[in-house]
Amino acid sequence: MLRKSVCELYSNLVTRPTGAAVRCEIEHELDRIGDRALTVIDFSHVGLLDFSCADEIVAKLLLQYVSLDAPRREVYFVFRGISDSHMDAIEAVLERHNLALVTQQADGMSRLIGIVDVDERKAWDIISRLGAGASGDVATAIGLSDDAAERMLDTLWRRRLVIRYDDGYVAVGSVTAPPQETRLDA
Amino acid sequence: MTTIINVPHSLEDKSFEQVLDQVAPLPLDEKIIVDTRHARWASPYGLTALLALAQSRAERPVLYVPEAENVSTYWSRMDFFKHAAELYDLQGKVTRAKAAETSVLLEVTSISKSDDVHGVVDRIQQRAQDALVKNLNLDAKITMRFTMALSEICQNIVEHAGRGGWVAVQTYTWRIRLGGRKVVVIAVCDPGIGFRESLESAPGFQRKDRWDDGLALEETVMRGASRFRDPGRGQGLAGVRRFVGNWDGKLSIRSGTARIAVLPKGDWDEDEPLHENLAYFPGAQVQITIPERVT
Numbered sequence: 001m002l003r004k005s006v007c008e009l010y011s012n013l014v015t016r017p018t019g020a021a022v023r024c025e026i027e028h029e030l031d032r033i034g035d036r037a038l039t040v041i042d043f044s045h046v047g048l049l050d051f052s053c054a055d056e057i058v059a060k061l062l063l064q065y066v067s068l069d070a071p072r073r074e075v076y077f078v079f080r081g082i083s084d085s086h087m088d089a090i091e092a093v094l095e096r097h098n099l100a101l102v103t104q105q106a107d108g109m110s111r112l113i114g115i116v117d118v119d120e121r122k123a124w125d126i127i128s129r130l131g132a133g134a135s136g137d138v139a140t141a142i143g144l145s146d147d148a149a150e151r152m153l154d155t156l157w158r159r160r161l162v163i164r165y166d167d168g169y170v171a172v173g174s175v176t177a178p179p180q181e182t183r184l185d186a
Numbered sequence: 187m188t189t190i191i192n193v194p195h196s197l198e199d200k201s202f203e204q205v206l207d208q209v210a211p212l213p214l215d216e217k218i219i220v221d222t223r224h225a226r227w228a229s230p231y232g233l234t235a236l237l238a239l240a241q242s243r244a245e246r247p248v249l250y251v252p253e254a255e256n257v258s259t260y261w262s263r264m265d266f267f268k269h270a271a272e273l274y275d276l277q278g279k280v281t282r283a284k285a286a287e288t289s290v291l292l293e294v295t296s297i298s299k300s301d302d303v304h305g306v307v308d309r310i311q312q313r314a315q316d317a318l319v320k321n322l323n324l325d326a327k328i329t330m331r332f333t334m335a336l337s338e339i340c341q342n343i344v345e346h347a348g349r350g351g352w353v354a355v356q357t358y359t360w361r362i363r364l365g366g367r368k369v370v371v372i373a374v375c376d377p378g379i380g381f382r383e384s385l386e387s388a389p390g391f392q393r394k395d396r397w398d399d400g401l402a403l404e405e406t407v408m409r410g411a412s413r414f415r416d417p418g419r420g421q422g423l424a425g426v427r428r429f430v431g432n433w434d435g436k437l438s439i440r441s442g443t444a445r446i447a448v449l450p451k452g453d454w455d456e457d458e459p460l461h462e463n464l465a466y467f468p469g470a471q472v473q474i475t476i477p478e479r480v481t
Contacts, residue, residue: 012308014303014334014337014341015303015304015337018300048311049334052337052421055418055421056418059418085330092424
């Protein structure tokens with residue numbers, strides 16, 4: 001596991017220039033590790049995160065790798081160490097950009113935050129609970145046709161909330177393979 | 187010609203309008219003397235607005251300092267004179283504060299670049315917990331949100347004003363209503379381009395039939411408009427509005443000739459949502475007021 005700290009300059013993550021600098025460092029690290037990666041962004045050591053910085057670090061980072069048309073690379077993110085006050089800022093920017101992400105809580109459980117519709121959330125929960133699954137598992141569990149379930153999982157994949165492998169899917173956050181870890185030391 | 191500007195005894199956001207009523211009609215290069223000799227009290231808004239006033243003048247103004255020793259000491263403790271000395275010719279005796287006197291939440295602080303915002307956030311976090319939780323009986327989770335709001339308001343200067351401004355934070359007893367409830371007040375004042383000119387600088391901006399400072403404030407504060415095309419912009423003020431609403435607070439922003447207010451749900455303030463046709467003052471002057479929780 002490669003562990004990289006990208007923000008030691010400031011004690012709090014505030015202002016757009018700071019957020020842009022942190023995001024650029026993360027992107028630089030991601031550029032070095034190939035076209036497919038799972039990255040943990042750890043906020044445990046971050047004091048304050050304001051809306052502007054959250055927009056630069058979280059929303060603009062996700063927007064680089066999430067696209068319903070043609071995501072340029074296959075990078076997945078898990079966010080850890082998000083406090084209540086971080087959550088205020090992060091949820092606001094996710095809502096503004098119609099984004100969602102996976103956060104891993106202290107007890108190890110993962111959950112989706114941001115803008116996700118009810119069926120997408122159900123599908124993600126099923127895949128997460130199973131550890132891995134295919135469209136048939138989702139179709140059976142929530143009463144969709146196989147085609148509809150496949151389309152939904154494809155959408156979740158394009159949003160980088162599930163990882164596609166062979167002919168199945170793994171929920172981001174439930175993967176056991178060691179991820180690339182990026183710690184925001186503020 | 188020199189004009190004396192009389193400063194009211196109690197200097198806060200409302201009474202500062204009396205100052206602007208006197209200054210606004212004067213040519214920018216006319217010498218003014220700002221007479222605070224009889225001042226008895228000043229809010230963070232009053233102090234930061236006095237500095238922005240000096241910045242807005244082409245001719246360096248004179249400031250007659252308060253005669254009352256306790257007032258002068260308090261203004262010193264707020265670091266007002268430290269900054270005022272660079273903008274005004276000070277006349278009168280300035281009483282220095284003792285080094286140990288540190289009841290101030292955030293002294294008057296200059297904001298002109300992103301690092302200044304970091305400095306403010308770092309400094310206030312050390313003091314905010316005690317002031318907000320112990321003195322104002324607020325839930326502990328307010329501290330981070332309060333600092334987030336402060337950060338966003340300060341960033342408006344860096345991002346939009348086009349020149350430096352000022353921030354100050356203090357707790358005091360609110361005497362207007364409800365017989366002396368405590369409040370914490372953030373004031374951020376700059377003499378920059380203001381909300382209207384900022385929006386006008388947006389690419390492709392088209393003037394509406396009615397276009398003035400009041401509408402620019404409504405567009406920005408109530409509808410999240412920004413001069414940037416980036417859809418992520420405008421979230422800071424939206425976040426501040428949510429914060430103020432969650433804590434029964436009040437947000438008021440003055441720019442140009444108008445002042446907009448996001449009013450508290452409670453009955454501790456009787457302001458109007460929008461004031462227009464005020465005396466012109468450049469830039470933006472922001473005040474956030476959060477009241478003590480009464481159980």
